[in-house]
Amino acid sequence: MNSAPANSKELLLEVKDLAVEFDTYGGTVQAVRGVNFSVEEGKTLAIVGESGCGKSVTVQSMMGLIPMPPGRITSGSARLKGHEILGRTIVNGKEIRGSEIGMIFQDPMTSLNPTMTIGDQIAEPLQVHRGYSYKKAFAEAIRLLEMSKIPEAAKRARQYPFEFSGGMLQRAMIAMAIACKPSILIADEPTTALDVTIQAQILDLLQDLQKETGMAIILITHDLGVVARMADEVAVMYAGKIVEHGMVDDVFYRSAHPYTLGLKDAMPNNDPSLQHELKPIEGSPPDLFSPPQGCGYTARCPYAMQICSKQQGENTYLTEHHFSRCWLHNSASPNKPDQLYFKEGA
Amino acid sequence: MSNLLEVVELTKFFDMGRNQRVHAVEDVSLTVAEKEIVGLVGESGSGKSTFGKTVLGLHDKTSGQVKFRGEVLPQKYQPKDYRRLATNMQMIFQDPYSSLNPRMTIGEIVGEGLKLHENPGASVIKERVALWLEKVGLQPDHMSRYPHEFSGGQRQRIGIARAMILEPEFVVCDEPISALDVSVQAQVINLLGELKESMGLTLLFIAHDLSMVRYVSDRMAVMYLGSLVEVGKSDEVYFDPKHPYTEVLIGSNPEPDPKLERSRPSTAIQGEIPSPVNVPAGCRFANRCPKVMDVCKNVTPQLIPLKDVDRQVACHLYQ
Numbered sequence: 209m210n211s212a213p214a215n216s217k218e219l220l221l222e223v224k225d226l227a228v229e230f231d232t233y234g235g236t237v238q239a240v241r242g243v244n245f246s247v248e249e250g251k252t253l254a255i256v257g258e259s260g261c262g263k264s265v266t267v268q269s270m271m272g273l274i275p276m277p278p279g280r281i282t283s284g285s286a287r288l289k290g291h292e293i294l295g296r297t298i299v300n301g302k303e304i305r306g307s308e309i310g311m312i313f314q315d316p317m318t319s320l321n322p323t324m325t326i327g328d329q330i331a332e333p334l335q336v337h338r339g340y341s342y343k344k345a346f347a348e349a350i351r352l353l354e355m356s357k358i359p360e361a362a363k364r365a366r367q368y369p370f371e372f373s374g375g376m377l378q379r380a381m382i383a384m385a386i387a388c389k390p391s392i393l394i395a396d397e398p399t400t401a402l403d404v405t406i407q408a409q410i411l412d413l414l415q416d417l418q419k420e421t422g423m424a425i426i427l428i429t430h431d432l433g434v435v436a437r438m439a440d441e442v443a444v445m446y447a448g449k450i451v452e453h454g455m456v457d458d459v460f461y462r463s464a465h466p467y468t469l470g471l472k473d474a475m476p477n478n479d480p481s482l483q484h485e486l487k488p489i490e491g492s493p494p495d496l497f498s499p500p501q502g503c504g505y506t507a508r509c510p511y512a513m514q515i516c517s518k519q520q521g522e523n524t525y526l527t528e529h530h531f532s533r534c535w536l537h538n539s540a541s542p543n544k545p546d547q548l549y550f551k552e553g554a
Numbered sequence: 555m556s557n558l559l560e561v562v563e564l565t566k567f568f569d570m571g572r573n574q575r576v577h578a579v580e581d582v583s584l585t586v587a588e589k590e591i592v593g594l595v596g597e598s599g600s601g602k603s604t605f606g607k608t609v610l611g612l613h614d615k616t617s618g619q620v621k622f623r624g625e626v627l628p629q630k631y632q633p634k635d636y637r638r639l640a641t642n643m644q645m646i647f648q649d650p651y652s653s654l655n656p657r658m659t660i661g662e663i664v665g666e667g668l669k670l671h672e673n674p675g676a677s678v679i680k681e682r683v684a685l686w687l688e689k690v691g692l693q694p695d696h697m698s699r700y701p702h703e704f705s706g707g708q709r710q711r712i713g714i715a716r717a718m719i720l721e722p723e724f725v726v727c728d729e730p731i732s733a734l735d736v737s738v739q740a741q742v743i744n745l746l747g748e749l750k751e752s753m754g755l756t757l758l759f760i761a762h763d764l765s766m767v768r769y770v771s772d773r774m775a776v777m778y779l780g781s782l783v784e785v786g787k788s789d790e791v792y793f794d795p796k797h798p799y800t801e802v803l804i805g806s807n808p809e810p811d812p813k814l815e816r817s818r819p820s821t822a823i824q825g826e827i828p829s830p831v832n833v834p835a836g837c838r839f840a841n842r843c844p845k846v847m848d849v850c851k852n853v854t855p856q857l858i859p860l861k862d863v864d865r866q867v868a869c870h871l872y873q
Contacts, residue, residue, distance in 0.1 A: 408820065
């Protein structure tokens with residue numbers, strides 16, 4: 209069914225200039241303000257940032273999960289295998305939601321229907337999208353639960369969500385999300401509500417499934433440890449924009465945006481010799497009712513210059529795939545802090 | 555250093571009726587020295603919050619003793635006990651949203667303890683509240699506002715001011731940062747560190763984030779299903795765990811270091827923490843333990859000190 213040519217370099221999803229607003233009583237919130245990224249087949253892109261930076265809204269807009277009104281996609285495009293998906297529900301005769309893109313959520317407890325058995329809930333997308341009979345769909349649901357490494361799958365499929373633990377529910381959610389063999393799995397903070405031992409199990413499961421099915425994963429998280437563990441590429445978001453993007457090693461070892469550096473310094477690291485000091489990022493993210501004219505990070509940035517509050521910096525490419533959106537990388541910048549990575553010779 | 559707090563074989567069961575009991579905390583002994591920070595880690599359901607609350611008398615003890623400065627605290631607190639002890643022992647709660655009364659102003663929330671205990675008069679209370687709001691990084695004029703006007707990090711600061719205004723000696727911090735963003739976590743941790751220094755506080759820091767506990771605390775105690783499995787100096791436990799459960803817990807904690815993460819094997823273990831209603835016989839970790847032996851399924855290992863290192867471990871591998 210899903211017989212896209214297995215060209216490894218083909219871009220599966222390409223998002224350009226996406227902007228999303230919400231009308232509220234307090235005014236219009238500009239939640240996402242021009243986001244560009246792409247996802248390759250079989251790869252994992254992690255979107256990192258604090259609460260309220262627009263990570264979830266970005267992916268929800270692709271799934272058609274933004275309530276309109278009050279939400280509004282003001283600009284941009286998202287092309288899945290070359291077909292526009294923004295504002296549409298069906299592409300190439302297949303429904304996007306659930307069929308082309310699967311999604312799992314942070315809180316499995318509230319994302320499942322408490323009055324349906326787990327098996328019925330997993331069977332539902334197969335009946336809807338694939339036209340399976342109930343019997344066939346339920347048998348497939350049991351197979352999917354086994355794939356998600358749920359013991360005694362046949363018995364578990366007949367149980368209700370309240371009979372499952374948090375980790376088991378997240379496995380059931382994953383089984384449901386991959387039921388129709390989506391080409392992309394969006395995982396929105398999939399392990400935030402779970403304990404570390406269960407988190408490790410779920411992350412292993414996601415990696416195994418990715419190897420088996422070749423699906424791409426968009427992982428939304430604020431935990432840099434999870435990013436280091438899972439991601440091929442990382443996009444760091446702040447105040448509705450991507451401020452740094454690159455391969456995982458680039459972003460971790462050659463951080464080029466002050467916000468990325470701030471996030472890293474605010475976390476305890478694992479260096480035994482160093483009495484590492486936690487450096488919090490002072491202040492809080494800007495109000496997106498009236499987003500700042502310049503760079504959103506100016507008020508909290510230790511290296512802020514005059515121009516930062518007036519104008520947004522350009523994306524400066526340090527390598528072909530690694531960019532930072534910061535004035536410090538401009539050749540005219542007098543300040544080149546040692547902690548940040550700069551293009552050689554710049 | 556003398557021990558400020560001494561917990562001896564503390565046990566807390568909750569009766570569920572029908573002859574069923576939740577074995578939340580069983581035979582836990584732990585000492586906390588003066589001006590020390592002890593981190594208590596474990597998965598959810600391991601009984602760490604119950605332990606913290608029972609130590610403070612928020613739950614009645616089923617058995618065991620809690621000694622504070624050598625004084626044995628009552629098994630079941632009466633109102634007069636709370637009144638007397640609340641000035642010495644305080645708590646900071648996990649959820650900064652549900653732990654503040656939405657119908658009280660910040661001034662009332664922070665000043666309430668002072669009003670109940672010392673009652674120095676409205677103007678003094680107002681002064682002290684203003685002072686404490688400043689100390690935790692808020693503005694004195696926030697006093698007349700309500701909790702909904704503040705962000706999570708600010709609310710947690712309000713919770714800290716409320717706990718600190720009586721200038722207690724001992725504070726239980728029950729997951730004070732797990733509901734906060736990374737950048738804000740560091741702000742709250744540093745604030746607690748500063749207050750600890752300036753007030754000479756002793757802290758029991760309950761958390762599930764191991765790297766944060768290692769950073770914050772002098773000693774670390776690891777709890778599993780109601781009992782302690784390992785106690786030792788934080789750095790030593792973190793870099794050289796002895797108990798298989800501690801090893802698993804630390805191995806499962808992803809580090810913000812992609813090269814390290816790629817190089818280390820997955821240590822995910824199967825299974826989940828068993829129900830504290832039907833506690834397994836023998837070692838409680840036996841059914842998930844990668845190094846399980848026959849003896850583990852029958853005999854409960856005791857928490858005993860190791861020979862060569864300053865460490866207590868409850869595991870048959872070392873007995």
